[in-house]
Amino acid sequence: MHAKMLHVFCPSLLPLSFNLKYIYIFSEAVPLVLIWLKLLVAQVQLDMEGALTARDRVGIQDFVLLDETTEAAVISNLKKRFSKDLIYTYIGTLLVSINPYKELDIYNKKQMDIYMGVNFFELPPHIYALADNAYHTMLTEFNNHFILISGESGAGKTEASKKILQYYAVSCPSTTLLNTVRDKMLMSNPVLEAFGNAKTLKNDNSSRFGKYMDIQFDSQGDAVGGHILNYLLEKSRVAHQNHGERNFHIFYQLVEGGSDKLLQQLGLERDCQHYNYLTQGECAIVSSINDKNDWKSVKNALQVINFDEENTSHLFGVVASVLHLGNVRFDTDGKGHALLNDKTELNWVANLLGVDANKLLEGLTFRKIETKSEQVLSPFTIDHAIYVRDAMAKAIYGQTFTWLVNRINETIENKDSSRKTVIGLLDIYGFEVFYVNSFEQFCINYCNEKLQQLFIQLTLKAEQEEYEAEGIEWEPVQFFNNKIICDLVEEKHRGIISILDEECLRPGDATDLTFLERLEEKMGNHPHFVTHKLADKMIRKTLERGDFRLLHYAGEVTYCVVGFLDKNNDLLYRNIKDLVCRSKNAIVSECFSSMDLDNKKRPETVATQFKSSLLKLTEMLMAKEAWYIRCLKSNESKQQGHFDEALIRHQVKYLGLMEHLRVRRAGFAYRRKYEDFLKRYKPLCPATWPHWRGLPADGVELLAQHLGYLPDEYKMGRTKIFIRHPRTLYATEDAYEKCKHELATRLQAKYKGYKAKGEFRKQKEAATKIETCWRGAQARKEKEKRAWAVKVIKKFIKAYINRGQLKTTDNSEYLAFVRQSYLNRLKNNLPVTVLDKTTWLTPPAVMTEASEVLRKLHYRLMVRKYVRGITPQRKAQLQLKFITSCIFKGKKESYPQSIAQPFANTRIGDQEINMRVLSMIRNEHIKYSVPVIKYDRNGFKLRPRQLILTQTAAYVVDEAKIKQRVPYTSLKGVSVSNLTDGLIVFHITREDPKQKGDLIMQCEHLFECLTQLSVIANKQNAIKVVQGSIKVEIQPGKETAVDFSTGQEPMAYKAKNGHLMVVATRTRTR
């Protein structure tokens, strides 16, 4: 294989609206670089690895993200996915599809909905994803696109193109008007397939023409029209089919499905075996094809695309005429010239095409040679006649096919001149290799070479452009460029086509073999060309003498030169051409009348026409954005679930998938506009979340640094970030996935908070409102109360002013209040003891009288209570005290101190009185006894004595002796001083001779003693309180005195004047 160093530039071959659109990876093995994960804890690391493994379980969705770019890894990934019916895998935005040979439930409306408007990266690979992205890119960028579907025959190209068309039909916006356009575009398919597809060994529904269909969209994205270009129909199939192959479907469909009436009109029998042109492959009827049903679809489709009765009948007229032509059998006359004995079939042809039968016969059996003066008819041999017949059949069928395409174009054409964008669908016959390969295979395979070349150019161009635009350095990558093979075929003057044309045009006996010789001369040492003659021994064994072999990019193909010249010339003799030009079948006449019959110049050969149409196609495609679908055949036997590894490896190789992958991975696996990158991954860095206000590039740089990207791991372009290894992206994506949940929780929390806040605010507002209302109500109440209070107070003030007046309406209330309040206050402040005379509340004027009454009542009550509480003993005591008070109060200085001291009944018990004394005075009843000090009358000596008071007399006792008995009758008076001393003087009457004289005593219990005496002897009035001095009669007629004075110490002594001097202390005045 010729490997050439190319430089890989950068891509913009893919539109920009994907998430993971630009995924390119280095060719060398990618080390597991998760450096930035160092930032994360080990647990997180494990989680991420786990996620990666999970992602890889059904293989990798995008080869770009494979660890290693070996063929084995690629095939193993394909196989892994295929085993799970995952037939689609990406290489960046290129879609690899493997024919599953079974219906998968992935093309329904639900699936379409899932993929509508969704990012490439987010869903499993699907043809809908590619279709959708092409569509949306076209809309946003308002430019033209095409989807190149390639792969060998039977790999699923046509199916893929149909799926895309269906997707657009369903997903694009629609109106009734547009629906009809859409239906027509969809329905053009079964018609074109009926006329242009056939069963081959490779594919039961193999496209035998190249098809490029533009779908036009207006600026709203409505599919508003379309246009179809067809390329080189394999006409040879009309007259000849290899074993195991069929003619174009329409023939079988007509014979099997056409109504009896139609068949009758067309002179056909319902038996494919009856027709020469249908039986050569010996497989007219195959179980995998239902011609009857297909016929119905075609009839229906013809109606949808506006074919009227006439057109339809003419169309089937042509089809039938071809079948009849095939059945025209020639005999020979003696000279070996062709003869026609049975003209039935010929008549049918003439009839159906509306031409003269004789002229037709002439055209089929004679060649018209025109000289200057005359026309000469030269008869054909049988072989020649058959050749002409077949040529005619091929020509009218081929022309009709072109007519059909034009008619369809008319119906789907959009006549509106406003600007439209298109998505082109290129479904061209795939690379094919048969046992015998002829001119058709040569053209088909050449076409595939051209498309491969286009693919290489676009891919590299796009790469270069992107790297240059972004100012990123590019790196060289090795891959096979098939330009050398294209040149071998098409180069001017030196290429195979030029040599073939030369042979076709040169005068003399040019044959297929002379063509081969010429090739050998010219291509002798070309590395991709070999013939029997040029080959070495080993290879020679595999080649026939009439073969040449091309080493295509997709593999070797050996072509048999037989028929090359004829097929390239594609000549139709003049007289046949003239004839069909005048055909009454409108289709045929239309097709052929356009040919310039008078032009003597030879028409361009088929190969050259094909070459220039491909050139045009290439130019047209180069001006559009490309999308690629690479279809792979899973096996040769159309078996479902069978993954033929060798076959797949071969396709992977020649389709250049490995090279494509390497180109894609060269440099940077991933690239993304700064805005998009930031938009997706900004939650991963606190500095960029939730908003990045600076330049997107700066934000991305920050993000990259935060994620710990190594400097070599990424590059900053002008508008995009380029990431070298897919693992880095995975890690970022995983982190994003993880963060998404956290974010969701955060957002949720925020939202909940927000809601709660709202709720709270509402409640607070409500509370405030209620509060306000409540306060208002309270305030109003308060106001009322105050107003009332003011009124009341006013009234009170007025009443207060008039409080002294008699009760009037003005003051009555106030007075009542005053009364009540006074009574209330009084209740709580009543004096509690009888003695308390001060606490009685001062009454208001109105209450003076009542207060006085109450006060008296209260005191009386208290007195009563007090009195009731007094015991008889206490009563007696008090009575005594009362007597004391009557005698001494205000007179004797020591009286106040005595009040608190209780009186005793006696101070000396009976047992303390001498028995003798007792026995002497018992009958007089002892009432009270007290110890006293008696002063002698002479000298005033002190003598302790007992003073005993009986009922009748007072006794002064000294132990057993009664010293003096003073009957009460003899007691004329008692004197005491007004001071604090305890001196008592008994004044005794003179009349009693027994009496000695007055008694002077000192008694500690003076008040008690004298009170007892006053009670017992009824001497209350006899007791006198004297100031200064008391006269004492010592003997009858002999008087002395007791003088009283006050001093520091109490004392008593005989003064110089002979009087008893008693000094008393003063009571302290409080």
Ligand SMILES: Nc1ncnc2c1ncn2[C@@H]1O[C@H](COP(=O)(O)OP(=O)(O)O)[C@@H](O)[C@H]1O
């Ligand atoms: N996606 C698919 N799902 C199921 N079967 C498919 C799919 N693609 C292709 N096939 C089968 O393979 C056959 C050949 O596919 P086709 O598209 O006609 O091949 P190509 O156009 O490449 O020659 C189809 O008739 C169909 O039976």
Ligand SMILES: [Mg+2]
């Ligand atoms: Mg096809």
